[in-house]
Amino acid sequence: DAGVIQSPRHEVTEMGQEVTLRCKPISGHDYLFWYRQTMMRGLELLIYFNNNVPIDDSGMPEDRFSAKMPNASFSTLKIQPSEPRDSAVYFCASSYKSNQETQYFGPGTRLLVL
Amino acid sequence: QKEVEQDPGPLSVPEGAIVSLNCTYSNSAFQYFMWYRQYSRKGPELLMYTYSSGNKEDGRFTAQVDKSSKYISLFIRDSQPSDSATYLCAMSAYSGANNLFFGTGTRLTVIP
Numbered sequence: 001d002a003g004v005i006q007s008p009r010h011e012v013t014e015m016g017q018e019v020t021l022r023c024k025p026i027s028g029h030d031y032l033f034w035y036r037q038t039m040m041r042g043l044e045l046l047i048y049f050n051n052n053v054p055i056d057d058s059g060m061p062e063d064r065f066s067a068k069m070p071n072a073s074f075s076t077l078k079i080q081p082s083e084p085r086d087s088a089v090y091f092c093a094s095s096y097k098s099n100q101e102t103q104y105f106g107p108g109t110r111l112l113v114l
Numbered sequence: 115q116k117e118v119e120q121d122p123g124p125l126s127v128p129e130g131a132i133v134s135l136n137c138t139y140s141n142s143a144f145q146y147f148m149w150y151r152q153y154s155r156k157g158p159e160l161l162m163y164t165y166s167s168g169n170k171e172d173g174r175f176t177a178q179v180d181k182s183s184k185y186i187s188l189f190i191r192d193s194q195p196s197d198s199a200t201y202l203c204a205m206s207a208y209s210g211a212n213n214l215f216f217g218t219g220t221r222l223t224v225i226p
Contacts, residue, residue, distance in 0.1 A: 004157070042218035043158070043202065091157050101146050101206060101214065105157030 004106035006092050012112045018080040021109045023092030024073055029104070030097040034067055034077050037089045037108070049075065050097075082113045117141055120203055120217030129226050133190040137203035137217045140184065144205040144215075147179050149188045152200045152219065161201070162188065193224045 005024040013019055025032045033048040047057040052069045060067070064083070069075040079086055089110050093103040120137045127133055135149075145166050150158035162177040164170045170177045176189040186205070190197055200219040207213055 043216040045214065093157070101148060102160050102163060103214070105150075105159065107155075107157050110155075 004092055004094055004104055006090075006106035006109050008109060009107065010110045010112075012114065013082055014114050015083055016081040017113075018078065019082045019086075019111060019113075021077040021079075021090050021092075021111070023075045023077070023106060025075070025092070025094030026104055027073065028096070029094035031095045031103075032069060032075050033093040033095075033103060034075070035091040035093065035105075037091060043091070046077070082111075084113045087111055087113050117215045118203060118205060118217045121220055122218055124221040124223060126223045126225060127193055129193060129195060129224055131193050131224070133188075133193050133197070133222060133224075135188040135190075135201050135203075135220050135222070137186050137205075138184055139186075139205060139215075141207065141215075142181070142184065143207035144184075145181075146206045146208075147177070147186050148204040148214075149175075149177055150202040150204060150216075152202060154199070158202055195224045195226050198223045 004026055007022045031050055034046040035043050036046055037043045046059045047067045048055055049069045052072055065079055067077045089108045091105050091108045093105045095103045118137055118139045147164045149162040151161045152158040162175055164177050164179055167179045167181045174191045178187040200221045202219040203217040204214050
């Protein structure tokens with residue numbers, strides 16, 4: 001199993017540009033999570049999906065952030081327009097329905113907004 | 115007050131030392147406790163998972179939960195340079211997906 005796959009691994013963009021982060025969860029996992037990690041705030045849950053349906057997006061910081069999961073093997077997190085304070089590492093994770101506490105994380109996307 | 119508090123370190127120890135990593139929490143409803151290890155520029159990976167109070171041992175790693183004090187610990191015996199990483203505690207109250215609370219992580223360096 002290749003694990004959770006994220007792309008791109010690094011993204012540098014200018015303020016105001018649209019950013020799209022991509023994730024492929026582990027095959028067979030029912031849950032998919034998007035996290036943001038910063039030095040100051042640590043790891044924060046942004047949104048999670050169950051069987052492709054968004055369940056809780058209360059962690060999404062503002063309307064500039066949106067996430068979709070069109071099928072069981074793909075999800076996107078979009079930031080439009082991006083701002084310097086969005087600079088962080090964004091992680092995608094997935095888990096089985098029966099063991100939601102044990103989440104498998106991808107390698108992350110390191111985003112820098114100039 | 116944050117739900118989970120963790121000393122960010124950094125913590126440097128010589129190879130072979132016993133390492134103690136700790137987290138405190140405020141929500142007495144937490145009953146699922148996890149430790150994740152995160153190598154530099156990698157995603158967190160689950161290291162230990164415990165339910166409720168008590169100890170759990172896995173090789174050189176021991177996870178300890180003291181619910182009365184709202185305090186959890188991870189002990190690493192005979193620490194190795196390969197243990198150098200950031201260690202994050204995480205916990206939840208229910209067996210549910212949306213209430214996993216993470217500490218900010220403690221950065222550990224084991225010096226050969």
